[in-house]
Amino acid sequence: MSASLDGRFVRNAWYVAAWSRELGRSLMSRRILGEPLVMFRKQDGTPVAFVDRCPHKLAPLSRGELIGDLIQCGYHGMQYDSTGTCVRVPGQPPIPPAARLKSFALAEKYNAVWLWAGDPAAADANRIVDIPEYDRPGWGLVDGQYLHFATSYLNLTDNLVDPAHTSYVHRRTIGNSGGEDVPVKVEHSEGHIVAYRWVTNAEPVPVMKTYGSFKGNIDRWQYYHLYLPSNSYVDFGAVDTGGELTEKAKEGGFRSFTYNFLTPETAASTHYFWLHLRNYGVGIAQVDADIARVYTQTFEEDRDLLAAIQQQQEATGVREYVKLSIDHAPARARLMIQRMIEAEG
């Protein structure tokens, strides 16, 4: 299955192309879904994205310049408007009809610029992932975070429906041995998977020891939600042990939501944009800084391990040899992604 997905991507989906602060009046180049893109803002602030390649002789447009809302190629001065239509060929009045840039639909939400990788006509900004706690009083926000992963986005989606790995990979930050033997449950519906577990009567993990104020042992939940193909949020929290294990109980607990937006760069590398919402330490700059640092460390642990796994997959041509019960959700995610790609033809 892995092989059949290599280098193929779901196109009818919203991917984060950049944080809003990254785009301005200079030309920015970034590879997304295997294709180099050039991005900038028009004079009115609207973001624009094109394939970063002049159709004349393939010069990167990001080496050209902005003239008002026109992008001018740095090689022979061809100019394109913000729809990608060529409006000037120096020295040649008739403009060849093929002189067009492929453009993408963009939308801006949650301080991020989202790119619809498929037909722009089908782009519907209402389908961008919803973040209810964003800008809600009582919630502290750390956003604008980015990491580059030298691994397929599929190895990352595996992780993001796999609470079990935190006991080992992240025991210095968000995991510990308390949950080692607690099985993971999985539910899925159209375009969504959640893998979850409650670890009860357990010692708080490092991040909870630092910021929580528990009486002793805790009941801790991990709910790993994945919106296919690659937007994830992790609902993570704890209450003092002994109560009911319900959604209601979670509301009063120590709680955070980590949103992870994966954008394939190539078949073997991924842009990892993330933001974090929490209901503790709100408004305290030091806690903001700590969260950015601790989660960066956490994701760097994933990054280093998954880069090594990517290399092994490439060397062996295999993705896994032995299936465990914790692989149910990752396998389901890959299957659902494969079907989405196949449905797109």
Added chain:
Amino acid sequence: MSASLDGRFVRNAWYVAAWSRELGRSLMSRRILGEPLVMFRKQDGTPVAFVDRCPHKLAPLSRGELIGDLIQCGYHGMQYDSTGTCVRVPGQPPIPPAARLKSFALAEKYNAVWLWAGDPAAADANRIVDIPEYDRPGWGLVDGQYLHFATSYLNLTDNLVDPAHTSYVHRRTIGNSGGEDVPVKVEHSEGHIVAYRWVTNAEPVPVMKTYGSFKGNIDRWQYYHLYLPSNSYVDFGAVDTGGELTEKAKEGGFRSFTYNFLTPETAASTHYFWLHLRNYGVGIAQVDADIARVYTQTFEEDRDLLAAIQQQQEATGVREYVKLSIDHAPARARLMIQRMIEAEG
């Protein structure tokens, strides 16, 4: 067409292998037309070039040493004379007939060592490009210049019959917007193309502002001559605006000739040797230094852009999508090179 030329080269042609000052009594290694060569001078100063590979076990001969006019392999001491004939195999009197180095015909002219890449018997030094102004009184010379380009020589020959790109790529040095809309004319004959234009009643370009003494606007010419496959000279100059646009007028003008000698290193990289002749600032060392600096900057602008284009060509397998009228000369040059290669079989 591009694909069919990839990694193929015209062999019956003179290429600059090195500047004369680069060759001496030590062994120099340089890859030319895809093949590693070892070069040196005999005791009498004559330059010699061989494939840099001992036919015994493929050791690079450039890691061996010169013993008089013999080159000795550093692995087992086999010695070759300056025709490439093996004259000694230590410990073994009979010399295998296959123990021969492939050698090349060389000629020295204009402070450069020229290599005939084809059958040495067909080498005719009279076919080396002629530089009438070289050593002529009233002309200032900057020679011995070199740049390495990570791009196919064909992307460079494109540029060297394309005056139009200077308006954009080189507007800090030898171009400006004055000529943007002036069409390019093309003429060609056996083994030669010239693409040219006159830009009239225009502002002087930066280099002319610095070194010229014009009354106001100028008539500026660009004549881009290419001798196939890859020796070029650019006849570039200006006169005060309003006169006739003739060869006669050029003789009295502010004028320079830039000679560009392209030697393919591999299918995707090129040695760029260049020299410059001018009829202004003659004998002034500061102008020599300025010319070396300004043109180096100019060619580095080409180098960076053409390396990016090479990467795009390799990623997409395409050379260009849209043909413009300015592509007439580059397309003609590629066609003529292709025919030369095909004629060689």
Added chain:
Amino acid sequence: MSASLDGRFVRNAWYVAAWSRELGRSLMSRRILGEPLVMFRKQDGTPVAFVDRCPHKLAPLSRGELIGDLIQCGYHGMQYDSTGTCVRVPGQPPIPPAARLKSFALAEKYNAVWLWAGDPAAADANRIVDIPEYDRPGWGLVDGQYLHFATSYLNLTDNLVDPAHTSYVHRRTIGNSGGEDVPVKVEHSEGHIVAYRWVTNAEPVPVMKTYGSFKGNIDRWQYYHLYLPSNSYVDFGAVDTGGELTEKAKEGGFRSFTYNFLTPETAASTHYFWLHLRNYGVGIAQVDADIARVYTQTFEEDRDLLAAIQQQQEATGVREYVKLSIDHAPARARLMIQRMIEAEG
């Protein structure tokens, strides 16, 4: 013949995997015969080697940790005992039978950890190369030496049955021009080749000038023994010129044995472990240090040349063009290795 050996290795053989001092209670990763291995010592000191890849999702086990004698994967906590049997899958009582690590038979001898690359059941430590002078009074030892070679082990075995190359590659250390024209003799038997020569009435080579006390010219021997596939020792020494050229004479002479243990890392790179025994300067630390330095320099000369040759072989697809009489032993060694590989199927 070369092509048919590329990337294939004799498996039923002992290879040095590490010096004894390299292995301890931390996890060490090293690629051997193309495969990444993880190595460590059990609590009782016994060395263990596995393929460095968890069969679940291919995570390198060397990124996990040792828990007693169990190795625990750092991704999901699977634990393997020192036979490679999985003994724990967190959260899942039944252990899938396929969850096994491929392990290797190891043996420790001469301060080295030897790995049997084939079926562990066939491993017989008595077949490890014998070093009679090791720990023998009157012999000085330099061991624990290592170099990495970016070349096929076959290019190294070529060298190690080729005394002739020392006259050129190593004339600053263990060779000089005295032996240039002395032919090499070859003998071979099951699993063994020796190439040798006596260079008589010759000037001492640099290392003998430094450490020997000869009256004048010498009779010098080079006996290059190769135990297939890739363990070698060089019997090297000299006596004052004029005596008999016998094994008996060698015993009273200035003499050293250099043992070279080649372990293929990949098809194109090799681990080079070596040790040196000598009957001069015994017990003098400065001589130990000098030997380590001089031989390291000597092998670095080989390393640089053979890396260049490897590149030429890869670029041309050829190993050699012209066969000389000195190639008899290397060709024989390759043929014998090929037959060993073919016999293994």
